[in-house]
Amino acid sequence: MKMIDVAKIANVSVATVSRVISQPDRVSKETRQKVLEVIKELNYQPHMIARQFRTKETKTILVVVPDITKAFFSEVLRGIEHTALKNGYQVILGDTENDIEREREYINLLLKKQVDGMVLLTARIDKESLEEISNQFPMVLACEYMNGLNIPTVSIDNISSARKLTEHLIQLGHTKIAHITGPINVILSRDRLRGYQQAMLKYDLILDPAFIQEGDFSYESGYNQMLKLLALETIPTAVFVFNDEMAVGAIAAVKDSGLNVPKDIAVVGFDNVKMSSVYEPRITTIDQPKYKIGKKAMDLLLKLMSGEGLQKKKFVLKDQLIIRESCGAKASVQELEKV
Structure with a gap:
């Protein structure tokens, strides 16, 4: 029997059950009584x-x-x-x-x-x-x-780094830029989508809903969502993919369709995991300071x-734009400004 079981049956949060046990004075009499009854009924022993x-x-x-x-x-x-x-x-x-x-x-x-x-x-x-x-x-x-x-x-700052990555594609001359997102219920996916949208709007480029496809973090979803983009009547010339693993899948889909990266379609990823530097073509990406x-x-x-005590609770670390062959530009490293 676990504390979470007590919380579910009593219809309260796990934290409330914890307070009933450790700091009962902080819980209302009614809620405390309800939780204690469930604890007794289940014979819960923390x-x-x-x-x-x-x-x-x-x-x-x-x-x-x-x-x-x-x-x-x-x-x-x-x-x-x-x-x-x-x-x-x-x-x-x-x-x-x-x-x-x-x-x-x-x-x-x-x-x-x-x-x-x-x-x-x-x-x-x-x-x-x-x-x-x-x-x-x-x-x-x-x-x-x-x-x-x-x-x-x-x-x-996922918004600013996604915006920077999209602006890099725009500066290379791309106007038809698609985005393969992560699951939209995850805040990182929404922030990177927002950064992409901000860059497109900044340069007065069309935000085509068909150019935004939702993935699930995996290689397979990168592959499948790229196939959807390639099936459109007008296909993008560049694609910003949520992470590097999905970007590898997206590049594989382009290759399997008889096209070339970056000659026909530029592809960029995010995170700078090891595979992004060894896959062919090597992937342009955002390096997070993971360690x-x-x-x-x-x-x-x-x-x-x-x-x-902590006087400051929010820490935003500096990241880097790593430019490699997959975007069609000369390889380099560009440091993003610290937020």
Whole structure:
């Protein structure tokens, strides 16, 4: 039996159940009674209740990722682990496979005090629950983010970098530019779409709805969505793809259709994972400072766990535009301005 089960039956948040156990005075009498009745009915026994938080340490950190198979996260995890080990902490990994219920279950480990703190590389549960939990336990959000969320966050500015990448294509002379997005329910997908739209509008270029196709982060979706673009009566001359893995799929679809990248269609990606520098043609992309994101997130978590307050909670790191052959321009590195 888990705390999340109590929360579901009592129709309250996991954070509320935690407060009933550790800080009952902060919960209304009616809600407290309802939760206690469910706890009694289920015979729920928490492993380590929240009031033990400051006196017991596990020396363990939990890092929650949305999909461990994605190459992007390996360098972020390395930055987290190197910093954790240097400070005497072990790191355990939780892979949600983009399942919101599994994300809740991993957060439950923090509530039961089986880990000392948590770095989330994904945030799909509701903002209210995250903030309630972060008020009691050390938590840092990295890579992904939520608007208005009062939790320490480390990321890049996805809107400005997507805008910069699209403007690069425009400056190369392209006017028919398409965008293959990630899942639109993910904030990173919406931000990169917004950056693409801002660049197109800035240069008075037509935003054709057919030129925007939604993918799912995978090679296969990059391939399939590019085929849809190639089936249009008027095909784009350039495509900005949400990430490098999808960009590889998109380039494969162009090749299989008898066309050439970048001669017939320019393709750019995002993230600068290893494959982008070895695939042919090598892929123009945005380099996220993955190791630095992980290191910064862990540094912030260490401060929270030591009881140190943070005067600043939002950290936007610098990224780079990496120009390679897939866009048809001469290879170079352009640094984006720090936000």
